[in-house]
Amino acid sequence: MKLMKFYTSPLFDLPTPFSINLFWNFGFILGFITTIQVISGLFLSMLFIPSESDAFFSIIHIMRDSNSGWFIRLIHSNVASLIFLCVYIHLARGLYTSSFKTKSHAWNSGVTIFIIVMAAAFFGYVLPWGQMSYWGATVITNIASAIPYIGIYLVKWMWGNFSVSQPTLNRFFSIHFIVPFFMLMMMVIHIILLHSTGSSNPMGSKEDMEKIEFQIMFTIKDFLFFSSIFSLVFISISNYPDIFMDPENMNEANPLKAPVHIQPEWYFLFAYAILRSITSKLGGVLALIFSILILFFIQIKGLSKVSGKFSPIVKLSFWIKVSSFLILTFVGMKPVELPFSVIGKVSSFLYFFI
Known part of the structure:
Protein backbone atom coordinates (compact mmCIF):
# COMPACT_ATOMS: atom_id res chain seq x y z
CA MET A 1 0.00 0.00 0.00
CA LYS A 2 2.82 2.36 0.84
CA LEU A 3 4.52 1.53 -2.47
CA MET A 4 1.29 2.36 -4.34
CA LYS A 5 0.98 5.65 -2.49
CA PHE A 6 4.61 6.46 -3.35
CA TYR A 7 3.83 6.27 -7.09
CA THR A 8 0.35 7.82 -7.06
CA SER A 9 1.00 10.63 -4.60
CA PRO A 10 2.89 12.90 -7.04
CA LEU A 11 0.01 12.59 -9.50
CA PHE A 12 -3.16 12.62 -7.39
CA ASP A 13 -2.13 14.28 -4.12
CA LEU A 14 0.04 16.93 -5.77
CA PRO A 15 -0.46 20.40 -4.18
CA THR A 16 -1.72 22.58 -7.04
CA PRO A 17 -2.44 26.35 -7.01
CA PHE A 18 -6.20 26.87 -7.06
CA SER A 19 -5.79 29.97 -9.28
CA ILE A 20 -4.38 28.22 -12.37
CA ASN A 21 -6.50 28.80 -15.49
CA LEU A 22 -7.12 27.02 -18.81
CA PHE A 23 -3.58 27.79 -20.06
CA TRP A 24 -2.36 25.14 -17.59
CA ASN A 25 -4.55 22.54 -19.35
CA PHE A 26 -2.46 22.42 -22.51
CA GLY A 27 0.18 20.14 -20.97
CA PHE A 28 -2.49 17.54 -20.21
CA ILE A 29 -3.95 17.91 -23.72
CA LEU A 30 -0.50 17.45 -25.28
CA GLY A 31 -0.06 14.17 -23.46
CA PHE A 32 -3.36 12.82 -24.74
CA ILE A 33 -3.16 14.00 -28.35
CA THR A 34 0.45 12.81 -28.65
CA THR A 35 -0.68 9.34 -27.60
CA ILE A 36 -3.47 9.52 -30.20
CA GLN A 37 -0.92 10.62 -32.80
CA VAL A 38 1.36 7.68 -32.05
CA ILE A 39 -1.51 5.16 -32.22
CA SER A 40 -2.88 6.57 -35.50
CA GLY A 41 0.66 6.60 -36.96
CA LEU A 42 1.09 2.96 -35.98
CA PHE A 43 -2.02 2.01 -37.98
CA LEU A 44 -0.93 4.13 -40.96
CA SER A 45 2.50 2.47 -41.00
CA MET A 46 0.79 -0.88 -41.64
CA LEU A 47 -0.56 0.39 -44.98
CA PHE A 48 2.04 2.95 -46.05
CA ILE A 49 4.60 1.84 -48.65
CA PRO A 50 7.95 3.72 -48.29
CA SER A 51 8.71 3.50 -52.00
CA GLU A 52 9.54 6.33 -54.37
CA SER A 53 7.02 4.99 -56.91
CA ASP A 54 4.31 3.84 -54.47
CA ALA A 55 4.36 6.25 -51.48
CA PHE A 56 2.04 8.85 -53.02
CA PHE A 57 -0.43 6.23 -54.27
CA SER A 58 -0.38 4.34 -50.96
CA ILE A 59 -1.74 7.50 -49.33
CA ILE A 60 -4.54 7.54 -51.93
CA HIS A 61 -5.18 3.86 -51.19
CA ILE A 62 -5.42 4.59 -47.46
CA MET A 63 -7.86 7.45 -48.09
CA ARG A 64 -10.11 5.67 -50.60
CA ASP A 65 -9.91 1.90 -50.18
CA SER A 66 -8.94 1.13 -46.57
CA ASN A 67 -11.67 0.71 -43.99
CA SER A 68 -11.81 4.03 -42.06
CA GLY A 69 -8.37 4.85 -43.52
CA TRP A 70 -9.48 8.36 -44.43
CA PHE A 71 -10.43 9.05 -40.82
CA ILE A 72 -7.15 7.75 -39.37
CA ARG A 73 -5.08 9.66 -41.92
CA LEU A 74 -6.97 12.93 -41.36
CA ILE A 75 -6.70 12.50 -37.59
CA HIS A 76 -2.93 12.04 -37.98
CA SER A 77 -2.42 15.05 -40.25
CA ASN A 78 -4.75 17.46 -38.40
CA VAL A 79 -3.63 16.49 -34.90
CA ALA A 80 -0.04 17.24 -36.00
CA SER A 81 -1.03 20.90 -36.40
CA LEU A 82 -2.97 20.78 -33.12
CA ILE A 83 0.12 19.46 -31.31
CA PHE A 84 2.21 22.43 -32.47
CA LEU A 85 -0.55 24.90 -31.61
CA CYS A 86 -0.72 23.48 -28.08
CA VAL A 87 3.09 23.35 -27.78
CA TYR A 88 3.44 27.03 -28.70
CA ILE A 89 0.73 28.04 -26.22
CA HIS A 90 2.32 25.80 -23.56
CA LEU A 91 5.75 27.37 -24.15
CA ALA A 92 4.29 30.89 -24.17
CA ARG A 93 2.60 30.24 -20.83
CA GLY A 94 5.93 29.05 -19.42
CA LEU A 95 7.66 32.19 -20.67
CA TYR A 96 4.93 34.46 -19.33
CA THR A 97 5.00 32.94 -15.84
CA SER A 98 8.81 32.56 -15.81
CA SER A 99 8.68 28.78 -15.35
CA PHE A 100 12.18 28.48 -16.80
CA LYS A 101 13.57 30.16 -13.67
CA THR A 102 11.70 28.20 -10.99
CA LYS A 103 11.48 24.81 -12.76
CA SER A 104 14.61 24.70 -14.91
CA HIS A 105 14.80 20.91 -15.21
CA ALA A 106 11.18 20.60 -16.31
CA TRP A 107 11.72 23.50 -18.74
CA ASN A 108 14.81 21.92 -20.31
CA SER A 109 13.05 18.58 -20.73
CA GLY A 110 10.09 20.38 -22.31
CA VAL A 111 12.31 22.20 -24.82
CA THR A 112 13.97 18.86 -25.65
CA ILE A 113 10.50 17.40 -26.36
CA PHE A 114 9.78 20.42 -28.59
CA ILE A 115 12.91 19.71 -30.68
CA ILE A 116 11.97 16.02 -30.97
CA VAL A 117 8.44 16.97 -32.06
CA MET A 118 9.86 19.25 -34.76
CA ALA A 119 12.11 16.46 -36.03
CA ALA A 120 9.22 13.96 -36.12
CA ALA A 121 7.00 16.47 -37.95
CA PHE A 122 9.63 17.19 -40.60
CA PHE A 123 10.33 13.53 -41.35
CA GLY A 124 6.61 12.77 -41.43
CA TYR A 125 5.89 15.67 -43.79
CA VAL A 126 8.21 14.15 -46.40
CA LEU A 127 6.54 10.71 -46.42
CA PRO A 128 3.45 11.47 -48.62
CA TRP A 129 5.94 12.21 -51.44
CA GLY A 130 3.94 15.12 -52.83
CA GLN A 131 5.41 18.12 -54.61
CA MET A 132 5.83 20.27 -51.52
CA SER A 133 7.03 17.31 -49.43
CA TYR A 134 9.76 16.46 -51.94
CA TRP A 135 10.99 19.99 -52.53
CA GLY A 136 10.66 20.93 -48.88
CA ALA A 137 12.93 18.01 -48.01
CA THR A 138 15.36 19.08 -50.73
CA VAL A 139 15.56 22.66 -49.44
CA ILE A 140 15.77 21.82 -45.73
CA THR A 141 18.37 19.05 -46.09
CA ASN A 142 20.46 21.33 -48.31
CA ILE A 143 20.87 23.60 -45.28
CA ALA A 144 23.61 21.25 -44.07
CA SER A 145 25.70 22.18 -47.14
CA ALA A 146 26.41 25.53 -45.43
CA ILE A 147 28.79 23.74 -43.02
CA PRO A 148 32.34 24.40 -44.26
CA TYR A 149 34.34 21.51 -45.77
CA ILE A 150 32.02 18.65 -44.76
CA GLY A 151 28.63 20.16 -45.65
CA ILE A 152 28.23 18.69 -49.14
CA TYR A 153 29.30 15.24 -47.93
CA LEU A 154 26.86 15.45 -45.03
CA VAL A 155 23.98 16.26 -47.39
CA LYS A 156 24.78 13.29 -49.64
CA TRP A 157 25.04 11.07 -46.56
CA MET A 158 21.56 12.15 -45.43
CA TRP A 159 20.16 11.61 -48.92
CA GLY A 160 21.87 8.28 -49.43
CA ASN A 161 22.18 9.36 -53.06
CA PHE A 162 22.95 12.41 -55.16
CA SER A 163 19.44 13.79 -54.58
CA VAL A 164 16.34 13.16 -52.46
CA SER A 165 15.20 9.73 -53.64
CA GLN A 166 14.35 6.18 -52.51
CA PRO A 167 17.09 5.83 -49.85
CA THR A 168 16.05 9.19 -48.37
CA LEU A 169 12.42 8.10 -48.11
CA ASN A 170 13.39 4.82 -46.43
CA ARG A 171 15.55 6.61 -43.86
CA PHE A 172 12.96 9.28 -43.11
CA PHE A 173 10.23 6.65 -42.65
CA SER A 174 12.40 4.66 -40.21
CA ILE A 175 13.32 7.76 -38.21
CA HIS A 176 9.73 9.04 -38.20
CA PHE A 177 8.56 5.70 -36.82
CA ILE A 178 11.18 5.52 -34.05
CA VAL A 179 11.36 9.15 -32.88
CA PRO A 180 7.86 9.30 -31.27
CA PHE A 181 8.83 6.56 -28.80
CA PHE A 182 11.73 8.72 -27.58
CA MET A 183 9.25 11.59 -27.38
CA LEU A 184 6.92 9.56 -25.15
CA MET A 185 9.86 8.64 -22.91
CA MET A 186 10.83 12.31 -22.59
CA MET A 187 7.23 13.20 -21.81
CA VAL A 188 7.24 10.76 -18.87
CA ILE A 189 10.47 12.33 -17.61
CA HIS A 190 8.96 15.81 -18.08
CA ILE A 191 5.88 14.87 -16.03
CA ILE A 192 8.02 13.37 -13.25
CA LEU A 193 10.20 16.51 -13.07
CA LEU A 194 7.15 18.77 -13.10
CA HIS A 195 5.23 16.84 -10.45
CA SER A 196 8.25 16.72 -8.17
CA THR A 197 7.78 20.45 -7.54
CA GLY A 198 4.21 21.11 -8.69
CA SER A 199 2.71 23.64 -11.09
CA SER A 200 3.70 27.30 -10.97
CA ASN A 201 1.32 29.81 -9.44
CA PRO A 202 0.04 32.57 -11.77
CA MET A 203 -0.08 34.90 -8.75
CA GLY A 204 3.64 34.36 -8.07
CA SER A 205 3.13 32.82 -4.64
CA LYS A 206 4.95 29.64 -3.56
CA GLU A 207 3.02 29.00 -0.35
CA ASP A 208 1.38 25.55 0.00
CA MET A 209 -1.51 27.09 1.97
CA GLU A 210 -2.80 28.56 -1.33
CA LYS A 211 -2.86 25.13 -3.00
CA ILE A 212 -5.30 22.24 -3.16
CA GLU A 213 -4.93 18.58 -4.15
CA PHE A 214 -4.78 17.90 -7.89
CA GLN A 215 -7.41 15.16 -7.79
CA ILE A 216 -10.32 15.48 -8.65
CA MET A 217 -11.06 19.09 -9.50
CA PHE A 218 -8.23 19.64 -11.98
CA THR A 219 -8.71 16.21 -13.57
CA ILE A 220 -12.32 17.13 -14.42
CA LYS A 221 -11.17 20.51 -15.78
CA ASP A 222 -8.53 18.82 -17.95
CA PHE A 223 -10.95 16.29 -19.44
CA LEU A 224 -13.60 18.96 -20.04
CA PHE A 225 -11.16 21.18 -21.92
CA PHE A 226 -9.79 18.18 -23.82
CA SER A 227 -13.29 17.20 -24.97
CA SER A 228 -13.90 20.76 -26.18
CA ILE A 229 -10.64 20.87 -28.15
CA PHE A 230 -11.15 17.46 -29.71
CA SER A 231 -14.71 18.39 -30.70
CA LEU A 232 -13.18 21.19 -32.79
CA VAL A 233 -10.82 18.64 -34.37
CA PHE A 234 -13.74 16.44 -35.41
CA ILE A 235 -15.56 19.47 -36.84
CA SER A 236 -12.42 20.36 -38.80
CA ILE A 237 -12.03 16.81 -40.13
CA SER A 238 -15.70 16.59 -41.11
CA ASN A 239 -16.00 20.00 -42.81
CA TYR A 240 -12.48 21.23 -43.66
CA PRO A 241 -10.29 18.09 -43.90
CA ASP A 242 -7.55 19.72 -46.01
CA ILE A 243 -7.41 23.09 -44.25
CA PHE A 244 -3.81 22.57 -43.04
CA MET A 245 -2.56 20.84 -46.21
CA ASP A 246 -0.71 22.57 -49.04
CA PRO A 247 -2.50 22.22 -52.41
CA GLU A 248 0.86 21.44 -54.07
CA ASN A 249 1.09 18.30 -51.97
CA MET A 250 -1.95 16.90 -53.77
CA ASN A 251 0.36 16.33 -56.76
CA GLU A 252 2.90 13.52 -56.94
CA ALA A 253 6.53 14.58 -56.48
CA ASN A 254 8.21 15.71 -59.69
CA PRO A 255 12.00 16.11 -59.36
CA LEU A 256 12.11 18.02 -62.70
CA LYS A 257 9.65 20.77 -61.77
CA ALA A 258 9.82 22.77 -58.54
CA PRO A 259 6.79 24.64 -57.11
CA VAL A 260 6.72 28.40 -57.68
CA HIS A 261 6.90 29.11 -53.95
CA ILE A 262 8.42 26.48 -51.65
CA GLN A 263 7.40 26.76 -48.01
CA PRO A 264 7.15 24.40 -45.02
Whole structure:
Protein backbone atom coordinates (compact mmCIF):
# COMPACT_ATOMS: atom_id res chain seq x y z
CA MET A 1 0.00 0.00 0.00
CA LYS A 2 2.82 2.36 0.84
CA LEU A 3 4.52 1.53 -2.47
CA MET A 4 1.29 2.36 -4.34
CA LYS A 5 0.98 5.65 -2.49
CA PHE A 6 4.61 6.46 -3.35
CA TYR A 7 3.83 6.27 -7.09
CA THR A 8 0.35 7.82 -7.06
CA SER A 9 1.00 10.63 -4.60
CA PRO A 10 2.89 12.90 -7.04
CA LEU A 11 0.01 12.59 -9.50
CA PHE A 12 -3.16 12.62 -7.39
CA ASP A 13 -2.13 14.28 -4.12
CA LEU A 14 0.04 16.93 -5.77
CA PRO A 15 -0.46 20.40 -4.18
CA THR A 16 -1.72 22.58 -7.04
CA PRO A 17 -2.44 26.35 -7.01
CA PHE A 18 -6.20 26.87 -7.06
CA SER A 19 -5.79 29.97 -9.28
CA ILE A 20 -4.38 28.22 -12.37
CA ASN A 21 -6.50 28.80 -15.49
CA LEU A 22 -7.12 27.02 -18.81
CA PHE A 23 -3.58 27.79 -20.06
CA TRP A 24 -2.36 25.14 -17.59
CA ASN A 25 -4.55 22.54 -19.35
CA PHE A 26 -2.46 22.42 -22.51
CA GLY A 27 0.18 20.14 -20.97
CA PHE A 28 -2.49 17.54 -20.21
CA ILE A 29 -3.95 17.91 -23.72
CA LEU A 30 -0.50 17.45 -25.28
CA GLY A 31 -0.06 14.17 -23.46
CA PHE A 32 -3.36 12.82 -24.74
CA ILE A 33 -3.16 14.00 -28.35
CA THR A 34 0.45 12.81 -28.65
CA THR A 35 -0.68 9.34 -27.60
CA ILE A 36 -3.47 9.52 -30.20
CA GLN A 37 -0.92 10.62 -32.80
CA VAL A 38 1.36 7.68 -32.05
CA ILE A 39 -1.51 5.16 -32.22
CA SER A 40 -2.88 6.57 -35.50
CA GLY A 41 0.66 6.60 -36.96
CA LEU A 42 1.09 2.96 -35.98
CA PHE A 43 -2.02 2.01 -37.98
CA LEU A 44 -0.93 4.13 -40.96
CA SER A 45 2.50 2.47 -41.00
CA MET A 46 0.79 -0.88 -41.64
CA LEU A 47 -0.56 0.39 -44.98
CA PHE A 48 2.04 2.95 -46.05
CA ILE A 49 4.60 1.84 -48.65
CA PRO A 50 7.95 3.72 -48.29
CA SER A 51 8.71 3.50 -52.00
CA GLU A 52 9.54 6.33 -54.37
CA SER A 53 7.02 4.99 -56.91
CA ASP A 54 4.31 3.84 -54.47
CA ALA A 55 4.36 6.25 -51.48
CA PHE A 56 2.04 8.85 -53.02
CA PHE A 57 -0.43 6.23 -54.27
CA SER A 58 -0.38 4.34 -50.96
CA ILE A 59 -1.74 7.50 -49.33
CA ILE A 60 -4.54 7.54 -51.93
CA HIS A 61 -5.18 3.86 -51.19
CA ILE A 62 -5.42 4.59 -47.46
CA MET A 63 -7.86 7.45 -48.09
CA ARG A 64 -10.11 5.67 -50.60
CA ASP A 65 -9.91 1.90 -50.18
CA SER A 66 -8.94 1.13 -46.57
CA ASN A 67 -11.67 0.71 -43.99
CA SER A 68 -11.81 4.03 -42.06
CA GLY A 69 -8.37 4.85 -43.52
CA TRP A 70 -9.48 8.36 -44.43
CA PHE A 71 -10.43 9.05 -40.82
CA ILE A 72 -7.15 7.75 -39.37
CA ARG A 73 -5.08 9.66 -41.92
CA LEU A 74 -6.97 12.93 -41.36
CA ILE A 75 -6.70 12.50 -37.59
CA HIS A 76 -2.93 12.04 -37.98
CA SER A 77 -2.42 15.05 -40.25
CA ASN A 78 -4.75 17.46 -38.40
CA VAL A 79 -3.63 16.49 -34.90
CA ALA A 80 -0.04 17.24 -36.00
CA SER A 81 -1.03 20.90 -36.40
CA LEU A 82 -2.97 20.78 -33.12
CA ILE A 83 0.12 19.46 -31.31
CA PHE A 84 2.21 22.43 -32.47
CA LEU A 85 -0.55 24.90 -31.61
CA CYS A 86 -0.72 23.48 -28.08
CA VAL A 87 3.09 23.35 -27.78
CA TYR A 88 3.44 27.03 -28.70
CA ILE A 89 0.73 28.04 -26.22
CA HIS A 90 2.32 25.80 -23.56
CA LEU A 91 5.75 27.37 -24.15
CA ALA A 92 4.29 30.89 -24.17
CA ARG A 93 2.60 30.24 -20.83
CA GLY A 94 5.93 29.05 -19.42
CA LEU A 95 7.66 32.19 -20.67
CA TYR A 96 4.93 34.46 -19.33
CA THR A 97 5.00 32.94 -15.84
CA SER A 98 8.81 32.56 -15.81
CA SER A 99 8.68 28.78 -15.35
CA PHE A 100 12.18 28.48 -16.80
CA LYS A 101 13.57 30.16 -13.67
CA THR A 102 11.70 28.20 -10.99
CA LYS A 103 11.48 24.81 -12.76
CA SER A 104 14.61 24.70 -14.91
CA HIS A 105 14.80 20.91 -15.21
CA ALA A 106 11.18 20.60 -16.31
CA TRP A 107 11.72 23.50 -18.74
CA ASN A 108 14.81 21.92 -20.31
CA SER A 109 13.05 18.58 -20.73
CA GLY A 110 10.09 20.38 -22.31
CA VAL A 111 12.31 22.20 -24.82
CA THR A 112 13.97 18.86 -25.65
CA ILE A 113 10.50 17.40 -26.36
CA PHE A 114 9.78 20.42 -28.59
CA ILE A 115 12.91 19.71 -30.68
CA ILE A 116 11.97 16.02 -30.97
CA VAL A 117 8.44 16.97 -32.06
CA MET A 118 9.86 19.25 -34.76
CA ALA A 119 12.11 16.46 -36.03
CA ALA A 120 9.22 13.96 -36.12
CA ALA A 121 7.00 16.47 -37.95
CA PHE A 122 9.63 17.19 -40.60
CA PHE A 123 10.33 13.53 -41.35
CA GLY A 124 6.61 12.77 -41.43
CA TYR A 125 5.89 15.67 -43.79
CA VAL A 126 8.21 14.15 -46.40
CA LEU A 127 6.54 10.71 -46.42
CA PRO A 128 3.45 11.47 -48.62
CA TRP A 129 5.94 12.21 -51.44
CA GLY A 130 3.94 15.12 -52.83
CA GLN A 131 5.41 18.12 -54.61
CA MET A 132 5.83 20.27 -51.52
CA SER A 133 7.03 17.31 -49.43
CA TYR A 134 9.76 16.46 -51.94
CA TRP A 135 10.99 19.99 -52.53
CA GLY A 136 10.66 20.93 -48.88
CA ALA A 137 12.93 18.01 -48.01
CA THR A 138 15.36 19.08 -50.73
CA VAL A 139 15.56 22.66 -49.44
CA ILE A 140 15.77 21.82 -45.73
CA THR A 141 18.37 19.05 -46.09
CA ASN A 142 20.46 21.33 -48.31
CA ILE A 143 20.87 23.60 -45.28
CA ALA A 144 23.61 21.25 -44.07
CA SER A 145 25.70 22.18 -47.14
CA ALA A 146 26.41 25.53 -45.43
CA ILE A 147 28.79 23.74 -43.02
CA PRO A 148 32.34 24.40 -44.26
CA TYR A 149 34.34 21.51 -45.77
CA ILE A 150 32.02 18.65 -44.76
CA GLY A 151 28.63 20.16 -45.65
CA ILE A 152 28.23 18.69 -49.14
CA TYR A 153 29.30 15.24 -47.93
CA LEU A 154 26.86 15.45 -45.03
CA VAL A 155 23.98 16.26 -47.39
CA LYS A 156 24.78 13.29 -49.64
CA TRP A 157 25.04 11.07 -46.56
CA MET A 158 21.56 12.15 -45.43
CA TRP A 159 20.16 11.61 -48.92
CA GLY A 160 21.87 8.28 -49.43
CA ASN A 161 22.18 9.36 -53.06
CA PHE A 162 22.95 12.41 -55.16
CA SER A 163 19.44 13.79 -54.58
CA VAL A 164 16.34 13.16 -52.46
CA SER A 165 15.20 9.73 -53.64
CA GLN A 166 14.35 6.18 -52.51
CA PRO A 167 17.09 5.83 -49.85
CA THR A 168 16.05 9.19 -48.37
CA LEU A 169 12.42 8.10 -48.11
CA ASN A 170 13.39 4.82 -46.43
CA ARG A 171 15.55 6.61 -43.86
CA PHE A 172 12.96 9.28 -43.11
CA PHE A 173 10.23 6.65 -42.65
CA SER A 174 12.40 4.66 -40.21
CA ILE A 175 13.32 7.76 -38.21
CA HIS A 176 9.73 9.04 -38.20
CA PHE A 177 8.56 5.70 -36.82
CA ILE A 178 11.18 5.52 -34.05
CA VAL A 179 11.36 9.15 -32.88
CA PRO A 180 7.86 9.30 -31.27
CA PHE A 181 8.83 6.56 -28.80
CA PHE A 182 11.73 8.72 -27.58
CA MET A 183 9.25 11.59 -27.38
CA LEU A 184 6.92 9.56 -25.15
CA MET A 185 9.86 8.64 -22.91
CA MET A 186 10.83 12.31 -22.59
CA MET A 187 7.23 13.20 -21.81
CA VAL A 188 7.24 10.76 -18.87
CA ILE A 189 10.47 12.33 -17.61
CA HIS A 190 8.96 15.81 -18.08
CA ILE A 191 5.88 14.87 -16.03
CA ILE A 192 8.02 13.37 -13.25
CA LEU A 193 10.20 16.51 -13.07
CA LEU A 194 7.15 18.77 -13.10
CA HIS A 195 5.23 16.84 -10.45
CA SER A 196 8.25 16.72 -8.17
CA THR A 197 7.78 20.45 -7.54
CA GLY A 198 4.21 21.11 -8.69
CA SER A 199 2.71 23.64 -11.09
CA SER A 200 3.70 27.30 -10.97
CA ASN A 201 1.32 29.81 -9.44
CA PRO A 202 0.04 32.57 -11.77
CA MET A 203 -0.08 34.90 -8.75
CA GLY A 204 3.64 34.36 -8.07
CA SER A 205 3.13 32.82 -4.64
CA LYS A 206 4.95 29.64 -3.56
CA GLU A 207 3.02 29.00 -0.35
CA ASP A 208 1.38 25.55 0.00
CA MET A 209 -1.51 27.09 1.97
CA GLU A 210 -2.80 28.56 -1.33
CA LYS A 211 -2.86 25.13 -3.00
CA ILE A 212 -5.30 22.24 -3.16
CA GLU A 213 -4.93 18.58 -4.15
CA PHE A 214 -4.78 17.90 -7.89
CA GLN A 215 -7.41 15.16 -7.79
CA ILE A 216 -10.32 15.48 -8.65
CA MET A 217 -11.06 19.09 -9.50
CA PHE A 218 -8.23 19.64 -11.98
CA THR A 219 -8.71 16.21 -13.57
CA ILE A 220 -12.32 17.13 -14.42
CA LYS A 221 -11.17 20.51 -15.78
CA ASP A 222 -8.53 18.82 -17.95
CA PHE A 223 -10.95 16.29 -19.44
CA LEU A 224 -13.60 18.96 -20.04
CA PHE A 225 -11.16 21.18 -21.92
CA PHE A 226 -9.79 18.18 -23.82
CA SER A 227 -13.29 17.20 -24.97
CA SER A 228 -13.90 20.76 -26.18
CA ILE A 229 -10.64 20.87 -28.15
CA PHE A 230 -11.15 17.46 -29.71
CA SER A 231 -14.71 18.39 -30.70
CA LEU A 232 -13.18 21.19 -32.79
CA VAL A 233 -10.82 18.64 -34.37
CA PHE A 234 -13.74 16.44 -35.41
CA ILE A 235 -15.56 19.47 -36.84
CA SER A 236 -12.42 20.36 -38.80
CA ILE A 237 -12.03 16.81 -40.13
CA SER A 238 -15.70 16.59 -41.11
CA ASN A 239 -16.00 20.00 -42.81
CA TYR A 240 -12.48 21.23 -43.66
CA PRO A 241 -10.29 18.09 -43.90
CA ASP A 242 -7.55 19.72 -46.01
CA ILE A 243 -7.41 23.09 -44.25
CA PHE A 244 -3.81 22.57 -43.04
CA MET A 245 -2.56 20.84 -46.21
CA ASP A 246 -0.71 22.57 -49.04
CA PRO A 247 -2.50 22.22 -52.41
CA GLU A 248 0.86 21.44 -54.07
CA ASN A 249 1.09 18.30 -51.97
CA MET A 250 -1.95 16.90 -53.77
CA ASN A 251 0.36 16.33 -56.76
CA GLU A 252 2.90 13.52 -56.94
CA ALA A 253 6.53 14.58 -56.48
CA ASN A 254 8.21 15.71 -59.69
CA PRO A 255 12.00 16.11 -59.36
CA LEU A 256 12.11 18.02 -62.70
CA LYS A 257 9.65 20.77 -61.77
CA ALA A 258 9.82 22.77 -58.54
CA PRO A 259 6.79 24.64 -57.11
CA VAL A 260 6.72 28.40 -57.68
CA HIS A 261 6.90 29.11 -53.95
CA ILE A 262 8.42 26.48 -51.65
CA GLN A 263 7.40 26.76 -48.01
CA PRO A 264 7.15 24.40 -45.02
CA GLU A 265 4.10 23.78 -42.86
CA TRP A 266 2.77 26.74 -40.83
CA TYR A 267 4.47 25.64 -37.61
CA PHE A 268 7.94 25.95 -39.21
CA LEU A 269 7.32 29.27 -40.96
CA PHE A 270 8.85 31.45 -38.22
CA ALA A 271 12.18 29.59 -38.43
CA TYR A 272 12.00 29.57 -42.25
CA ALA A 273 11.49 33.36 -42.25
CA ILE A 274 14.54 33.81 -39.99
CA LEU A 275 16.59 31.60 -42.33
CA ARG A 276 15.62 33.71 -45.35
CA SER A 277 16.18 37.05 -43.61
CA ILE A 278 19.95 36.46 -43.31
CA THR A 279 21.80 37.00 -46.60
CA SER A 280 24.70 34.73 -45.60
CA LYS A 281 23.83 31.04 -46.02
CA LEU A 282 25.88 29.96 -42.99
CA GLY A 283 24.56 32.88 -40.95
CA GLY A 284 20.99 31.96 -41.86
CA VAL A 285 21.54 28.35 -40.80
CA LEU A 286 23.04 29.44 -37.47
CA ALA A 287 20.13 31.84 -36.90
CA LEU A 288 17.70 29.02 -37.71
CA ILE A 289 19.34 26.70 -35.17
CA PHE A 290 19.57 29.33 -32.44
CA SER A 291 15.93 30.36 -32.94
CA ILE A 292 15.15 27.06 -31.18
CA LEU A 293 18.18 26.67 -28.91
CA ILE A 294 17.61 30.16 -27.50
CA LEU A 295 14.93 28.56 -25.31
CA PHE A 296 17.73 26.79 -23.42
CA PHE A 297 19.85 29.94 -23.06
CA ILE A 298 17.20 32.20 -21.48
CA GLN A 299 18.02 30.63 -18.11
CA ILE A 300 21.61 31.90 -18.14
CA LYS A 301 22.15 34.38 -15.33
CA GLY A 302 22.52 37.87 -16.76
CA LEU A 303 20.42 37.16 -19.85
CA SER A 304 17.22 36.96 -17.82
CA LYS A 305 16.29 39.05 -14.77
CA VAL A 306 12.83 37.53 -14.48
CA SER A 307 11.36 36.84 -11.07
CA GLY A 308 7.97 35.67 -9.88
CA LYS A 309 6.83 39.27 -9.30
CA PHE A 310 4.90 41.25 -11.88
CA SER A 311 7.08 43.46 -14.06
CA PRO A 312 5.58 45.65 -16.80
CA ILE A 313 8.85 45.66 -18.76
CA VAL A 314 9.13 41.88 -18.69
CA LYS A 315 5.50 41.45 -19.77
CA LEU A 316 5.97 44.02 -22.56
CA SER A 317 9.04 42.15 -23.81
CA PHE A 318 7.01 38.93 -23.76
CA TRP A 319 4.31 40.41 -26.01
CA ILE A 320 6.94 41.84 -28.35
CA LYS A 321 8.40 38.33 -28.56
CA VAL A 322 4.98 36.85 -29.37
CA SER A 323 4.29 39.57 -31.93
CA SER A 324 7.63 38.98 -33.68
CA PHE A 325 6.88 35.24 -33.78
CA LEU A 326 3.47 35.81 -35.39
CA ILE A 327 4.87 38.32 -37.89
CA LEU A 328 7.67 35.91 -38.84
CA THR A 329 5.06 33.17 -39.37
CA PHE A 330 3.18 35.50 -41.71
CA VAL A 331 6.33 36.61 -43.56
CA GLY A 332 7.38 32.98 -44.05
CA MET A 333 4.33 32.47 -46.29
CA LYS A 334 5.26 35.38 -48.53
CA PRO A 335 7.86 35.60 -51.32
CA VAL A 336 11.24 37.22 -50.64
CA GLU A 337 10.42 40.72 -51.86
CA LEU A 338 9.62 44.15 -50.47
CA PRO A 339 8.16 44.87 -47.99
CA PHE A 340 8.25 41.31 -46.59
CA SER A 341 12.04 41.00 -46.69
CA VAL A 342 12.48 44.15 -44.55
CA ILE A 343 9.71 43.10 -42.14
CA GLY A 344 11.40 39.70 -41.79
CA LYS A 345 14.76 41.26 -40.92
CA VAL A 346 13.25 43.60 -38.30
CA SER A 347 11.15 40.83 -36.75
CA SER A 348 14.16 38.47 -36.67
CA PHE A 349 16.18 41.12 -34.82
CA LEU A 350 13.39 41.62 -32.28
CA TYR A 351 12.98 37.86 -31.85
CA PHE A 352 16.59 37.45 -30.72
CA PHE A 353 17.08 40.81 -29.01
CA ILE A 354 14.04 40.50 -26.72
